[in-house]
Amino acid sequence: MKKLIGIDLGGTSIKFGILTMAGEVQDKWAIPTNILEDGKHIVPDIIASINHRLDLYKLDKSDFAGIGMGTPGTVDIEAGTVRGAYNLNWAETQEVGKAISDGVGLPFILDNDANVAALGERWMGAGENNPDVVFVTLGTGVGGGIIANGELVHGVGAAGEIGHINVEPTDGFECTCGNHGCLETVTSATGIVRLAYKFAESYEGDSHIKASIDNGEAVTSKDIFEAAEAGDAFSLAIVDKFAYYLGFAAANIGSTLNPDSIVIGGGVSAAGEFLRSRVEASFKKYAFPTVRNTTKIKLAELGNDAGIIGAASLALKFKGE
Amino acid sequence: MKKLIGIDLGGTSIKFGILTMAGEVQDKWAIPTNILEDGKHIVPDIIASINHRLDLYKLDKSDFAGIGMGTPGTVDIEAGTVRGAYNLNWAETQEVGKAISDGVGLPFILDNDANVAALGERWMGAGENNPDVVFVTLGTGVGGGIIANGELVHGVGAAGEIGHINVEPTDGFECTCGNHGCLETVTSATGIVRLAYKFAESYEGDSHIKASIDNGEAVTSKDIFEAAEAGDAFSLAIVDKFAYYLGFAAANIGSTLNPDSIVIGGGVSAAGEFLRSRVEASFKKYAFPTVRNTTKIKLAELGNDAGIIGAASLALKFKGE
Incomplete structure (x- = not known):
C-alpha cells in the first residue's frame, strides 16, 4: 500500500x-x-x-x-x-x-x-467521512470549506467564503472586504473583541473584562470566553451574541445544504463545548425544522x-x- | 441514440x-x-x-x-x-x-x-449546463435546488430549502415551518401580498394598490409588480423590499457556494428584468467582492x-x- x-x-x-x-x-x-x-x-x-x-x-x-x-x-x-x-x-x-x-x-x-x-476534518475528524460536511474555522478571520456529495465545492472559484455571509445588514461593523455585517466582523478573534468594545459603551455592571477595556488594556478572545465561563455577565452577553451570529449563519447554511454536520474549528473554537452548545441553540432556533433535526453542530477534532x-x-x- | x-x-x-x-x-x-x-x-x-x-x-x-x-x-x-x-x-x-x-x-x-x-434550468435553460448553479423558484412558496460539481446536492435529505433561509430574524413574519423571518414569508406570491398589507398600515400617499388593500379587495403579486412598473410609489417600495430580501439571501448563498449563476424562476419571476435587476443590485451590495463579480443573477428560461x-x-x- x-x-x-x-x-x-x-x-x-x-x-x-x-x-x-x-x-x-x-x-x-x-x-x-x-x-x-x-x-x-x-x-x-x-x-x-x-x-x-x-x-x-x-x-x-x-x-x-x-x-x-x-x-x-x-x-x-x-x-x-x-x-x-x-x-x-x-x-x-x-x-x-x-x-x-x-x-x-x-x-x-x-x-x-x-x-x-x-x-481533513471530514476525512479523519469530526466529519466522520460523511459525504456532506461544512467546516467553519474561527481564527484571525473566519474561513470555511464545503464538502457536498463527497467533493469539495469550489463553485467558480471562491465557494466557502463563510466569513463573508452577512449576518447584520442594517448596522454591522465594516469588514476588510468592504462590506458591513460579515460574519467575520463578529465571530473571529478580532470580531469578539470588537463586540466587547461595543458592549462596553453601554454596560453598567461590574466586570473585570469591561474594566480592562475601559482602561485601554488588551483583551483577547480567550480572556472573554474564560470570564464568561467563570460567570462574568458582561462577557457572557458577548459570548451569547457571538453564538447567536454563528448559529444564525449555520442555520442558513444548513437550510441551504443540510449537511450531516457543521464543524467549528480554529483557535477561537478552543472555548469548546461552552461555545458549541450556545451556537447549537441559536442554530436550532433559526434552522428549517428538518435541518434542525438532522444537521449536527460539532467541534473540530484534529487541531493543527x-x-x-x-x-x-x-x-x-x-x-x- | x-x-x-x-x-x-x-x-x-x-x-x-x-x-x-x-x-x-x-x-x-x-x-x-x-x-x-x-x-x-x-x-x-x-x-x-x-x-x-x-x-x-x-x-x-x-x-x-x-x-x-x-x-x-x-x-x-x-x-x-x-x-x-x-x-x-x-x-x-x-x-x-x-x-x-x-x-x-x-x-x-x-x-x-x-x-x-x-x-432542467441548469441543463437546457439559464444555467447553460454549468456544473455550479443554484435555482430559486418563487411561487406559492419559495423552493430551491442546488447543483455543485455537476451534481444535485441533497445533503442528508433536505438541501435546497432556500425558502427557509432566515432574512429577518428580529421581527419577521411567521412561516408555515414555525420559524419567523424565512425568505418564503416575503418573496413568495403570498409573501409579497403580506409585505403590501404591512406597508399599507403606514403609507400615506396615493396608490390604487393601497386603496384596494384598504377596501379589503384581493391584490395579487402580479397587480403589485404591474403597478410598481407603472410608477406606483407604494408598490415600488414593496418591490424594493422584496428585491432586498431575495438579493440578500442570494448574496449569502453566493458567498457560500459561488455558483456560476443563481437562477430565479417560478410564477412570481414573471415580473422579469424589472425584478431581476433589483435583485441583482441587492445581491451586489451584500455579496463578497469576488462573488459579486463572478456569480450571475439570471431569470429562468424554460418556464413550465x-x-x-x-x-x-x-x-x-x-x-x-
Missing part, C-alpha cells in the same frame, strides 16, 4: 506529514516559513525538506502515491499556482505545482488552506493536524497512478 | 415529455391529476398514459434509456418512494418507482420537484418545461444500461 505526503503551508511554519492511504499520520515534522525576498525560498525549502526526510528514513519515492498541499492565497488547481498569499509575500503568481512535482519526483496537487482543513491530513487526502486521487 | 421520458407530477396536472439525450423536447402532453381516494389513481394513470403514447406513435421501449420524474413531497431516491405530498393526497409512503418501472418496462428514477426544475426537462435529465444515468 502506498503512502501520501501532506503539506500545510502557513505564514509562520510549514508542516509536513507522511500518511497511510487510510489517513493515519505515520510521521510529521515542520520547518519555519522563510518569507524573505518575496517568499522565493519557500518552494525550494519544501522540496529540500521532503527529499531530506525521505533520505533520512530511506523511503523510496515509489512508496508514495503523491503530494497534496494546502496554502493561503488564491489557488489555480489545474495550473498548480498560487497568488495573493500576502502572509507569504506571494503577491504575484507562483509556479508551485510543477516545481514541487519535479523537485521531489511525485505527482502534486494543491487547494486553499480552509478547504484542505475541511477535507487537520491541514496535513486534508492535504494528504488531496493526493488520494493519485493512488491509481 | 436512445430517448428519455420526463414526468412532472403536480397537484393539478401531470406533464410528460419525450426528449433526446441532448435535451431536445420531441413530444409533450399532459393529463389532469386525479387526487381522489388518497391519490391511488395517480401511478396507474401515469403508466397508462405513457404506454398509450408509446403505442400511439409506435415507439418501442428499447428506444428509451429510462424515465425520470419530479414530484412534490419527501422522496426516497434509493427506494423510489414518496410521502407527505399533501397536494396529491399522498400522506403515507407511496411505492412509485417499482410500480412505474414494472408498468412501463423501463428503468425509473425520481427526485423532488424543485430539484428537478433546477436540473423545466420540470419535464429536468426529470428527463435524471434518466441520463441509464444511458449505459
Whole structure:
C-alpha cells in the first residue's frame, strides 16, 4: 500500500506529514516559513525538506502515491499556482505545482488552506467521512470549506467564503472586504473583541473584562470566553451574541445544504463545548425544522493536524497512478 | 441514440415529455391529476398514459434509456418512494418507482420537484449546463435546488430549502415551518401580498394598490409588480423590499457556494428584468467582492418545461444500461 505526503503551508511554519492511504499520520515534522525576498525560498525549502526526510528514513519515492498541499492565497488547481498569499509575500503568481512535482519526483496537487482543513476534518475528524460536511474555522478571520456529495465545492472559484455571509445588514461593523455585517466582523478573534468594545459603551455592571477595556488594556478572545465561563455577565452577553451570529449563519447554511454536520474549528473554537452548545441553540432556533433535526453542530477534532491530513487526502486521487 | 421520458407530477396536472439525450423536447402532453381516494389513481394513470403514447406513435421501449420524474413531497431516491405530498393526497409512503418501472418496462428514477426544475434550468435553460448553479423558484412558496460539481446536492435529505433561509430574524413574519423571518414569508406570491398589507398600515400617499388593500379587495403579486412598473410609489417600495430580501439571501448563498449563476424562476419571476435587476443590485451590495463579480443573477428560461426537462435529465444515468 502506498503512502501520501501532506503539506500545510502557513505564514509562520510549514508542516509536513507522511500518511497511510487510510489517513493515519505515520510521521510529521515542520520547518519555519522563510518569507524573505518575496517568499522565493519557500518552494525550494519544501522540496529540500521532503527529499531530506525521505533520505533520512530511506523511503523510496515509489512508496508514495503523491503530494497534496494546502496554502493561503488564491489557488489555480489545474495550473498548480498560487497568488495573493500576502502572509507569504506571494503577491504575484507562483509556479508551485510543477516545481514541487519535479523537485521531489511525485505527482502534486494543491487547494486553499480552509478547504484542505475541511477535507481533513471530514476525512479523519469530526466529519466522520460523511459525504456532506461544512467546516467553519474561527481564527484571525473566519474561513470555511464545503464538502457536498463527497467533493469539495469550489463553485467558480471562491465557494466557502463563510466569513463573508452577512449576518447584520442594517448596522454591522465594516469588514476588510468592504462590506458591513460579515460574519467575520463578529465571530473571529478580532470580531469578539470588537463586540466587547461595543458592549462596553453601554454596560453598567461590574466586570473585570469591561474594566480592562475601559482602561485601554488588551483583551483577547480567550480572556472573554474564560470570564464568561467563570460567570462574568458582561462577557457572557458577548459570548451569547457571538453564538447567536454563528448559529444564525449555520442555520442558513444548513437550510441551504443540510449537511450531516457543521464543524467549528480554529483557535477561537478552543472555548469548546461552552461555545458549541450556545451556537447549537441559536442554530436550532433559526434552522428549517428538518435541518434542525438532522444537521449536527460539532467541534473540530484534529487541531493543527487537520491541514496535513486534508492535504494528504488531496493526493488520494493519485493512488491509481 | 436512445430517448428519455420526463414526468412532472403536480397537484393539478401531470406533464410528460419525450426528449433526446441532448435535451431536445420531441413530444409533450399532459393529463389532469386525479387526487381522489388518497391519490391511488395517480401511478396507474401515469403508466397508462405513457404506454398509450408509446403505442400511439409506435415507439418501442428499447428506444428509451429510462424515465425520470419530479414530484412534490419527501422522496426516497434509493427506494423510489414518496410521502407527505399533501397536494396529491399522498400522506403515507407511496411505492412509485417499482410500480412505474414494472408498468412501463423501463428503468425509473425520481427526485423532488424543485430539484428537478433546477436540473432542467441548469441543463437546457439559464444555467447553460454549468456544473455550479443554484435555482430559486418563487411561487406559492419559495423552493430551491442546488447543483455543485455537476451534481444535485441533497445533503442528508433536505438541501435546497432556500425558502427557509432566515432574512429577518428580529421581527419577521411567521412561516408555515414555525420559524419567523424565512425568505418564503416575503418573496413568495403570498409573501409579497403580506409585505403590501404591512406597508399599507403606514403609507400615506396615493396608490390604487393601497386603496384596494384598504377596501379589503384581493391584490395579487402580479397587480403589485404591474403597478410598481407603472410608477406606483407604494408598490415600488414593496418591490424594493422584496428585491432586498431575495438579493440578500442570494448574496449569502453566493458567498457560500459561488455558483456560476443563481437562477430565479417560478410564477412570481414573471415580473422579469424589472425584478431581476433589483435583485441583482441587492445581491451586489451584500455579496463578497469576488462573488459579486463572478456569480450571475439570471431569470429562468424554460418556464413550465423545466420540470419535464429536468426529470428527463435524471434518466441520463441509464444511458449505459
